[in-house]
Amino acid sequence: MVVFAGQGDARRSMELLWGPRVVAPRTGPGPKPGLSVEAIVAAAVDIADAEGMAALSMRSVGERLGRTAMALYTYVPGKTELVDLMYDRTLGELPSSFSTSDGWRPAALALADALWDLHLRHPWLLQVSPARPVLGPGEFHVQETLLSVLAATGLPLWRVRWVVAALFNIVRGSVQAAAESRQAATETGQSEEDWWFARSALLGELVPDLAARFPTVAKLGPSVEESDEPYLEREARLSFEAGVELLLDGVEAAIVKASGPR
Amino acid sequence: MVVFAGQGDARRSMELLWGPRVVAPRTGPGPKPGLSVEAIVAAAVDIADAEGMAALSMRSVGERLGRTAMALYTYVPGKTELVDLMYDRTLGELPSSFSTSDGWRPAALALADALWDLHLRHPWLLQVSPARPVLGPGEFHVQETLLSVLAATGLPLWRVRWVVAALFNIVRGSVQAAAESRQAATETGQSEEDWWFARSALLGELVPDLAARFPTVAKLGPSVEESDEPYLEREARLSFEAGVELLLDGVEAAIVKASGPR
């Protein structure tokens, strides 16, 4: 795996990404196709959503569609391209209407929120995108939405690009923490607090001088408090909100600096 | 893979992470160990550095040490734990001396820079850490360093934690872009510009209405300019610097807001 597509494969990939999603029925000879690229991608996304990326194999996708793994190769060049399609199609789900009529800041917050939701609904996105840019319509859609909302800051576009990148990274990072804690909880059957508690006890036992070696971390105190809600997930959410606020404050400062000394 | 360690395994993992790195030679019977956990981890890191995470297998690590894959299981419970060790040991390489005597901002910048370097030297870190927290000494070391530097802002520690998370995410995201572009270049043999140029041509051909559908993205213009240096990598570096500056501006605003209305 991790094969960087060559020249010919690149064309095929791009055609799949950008081509029409509903293909006109063929006229020539041969049996009618029983599947479609979109059906395959949808099945793959379902699996990844429900059982995680580790459960996604050509076999499992084929099985869910009542075919063998090899049947998929009629529609999709390989697993790499399938994952690219999953990724791009899912990014395309991001809503696009974020009105900046109340100013850019509420719009940016709403957009960040939508990105958070999208990634939490499809946590496998976070394991995929480390790959190179896919350059599909979904990716363009996300970039366009981010750029157009933050262009309302009035900053020059080449600066907006940095803002977009930073915002995107903050969202991705914090939602990753949330998704992980959720996954760990379901996967081990252990509640977050139990897991954390067991780990803390182990740490205290094996590393008695922890507080001395990492005083500042220790000062944060035992991070688990009484709460009914999943703790780590709420923590990640707070980190997300605070991080976005910090960044947007920075953007505001940049706006003032740019237009202030007029 | 992606197995969340159970109770017993958790103890073993933590012992490996926190235990002494130079094990005292055994006294009992049996042949002397020819390997060591540290040697295995070092070999694994070498492979990941040189050939990427995809080339890292128990077989390849064993081979590099002149053993079979199964020999490693004498020292390490499984691949998951090996990767955790690689991750944590490598994080431990982050320098720790960042003087805040000139103020917190230069220290934070230097620290961000060190993090950037570390990740660019070991790009596979970015594919690993998506996993749950490892809770090893390296991870604590990084947290401690980040927290202690940013505690110099004077903000309450629970707020510093958000800053740390945001900063870390920005660094990780932008260094990922840099690492990817570098990897893509070496992997395909194609220069970044060639790759980008081919992709752009393909896009223009397959999606003639690209500029109409994504006007803001299009306004950014063809991103490739004349330059001898790797373009995308420099772009990622700029994005990193700008993102960090934005965030630190936000932090400054937060400091003013907290202490200003005194």
Place this chain on the structure above:
DNA sequence: GTACATTACTTTAGGGTGTAAGGAGTCGGC
């Protein structure tokens, strides 16, 4: 109506992965 080209899908096979199980060989302590 029949032959042919075309296509969907299956079977088989080959080379990869992680790791469980059991067997060799080596050494210290009795």
Place this chain on the structure above:
DNA sequence: GCCGACTCCTTACACCCTAAAGTAATGTAC
């Protein structure tokens, strides 16, 4: 000198992706 502990190896299994070849179904041309 032998026992038991220990390292390391061989074998084996289940799973992965996918190349190649075979089978069955379909539409078109004669």
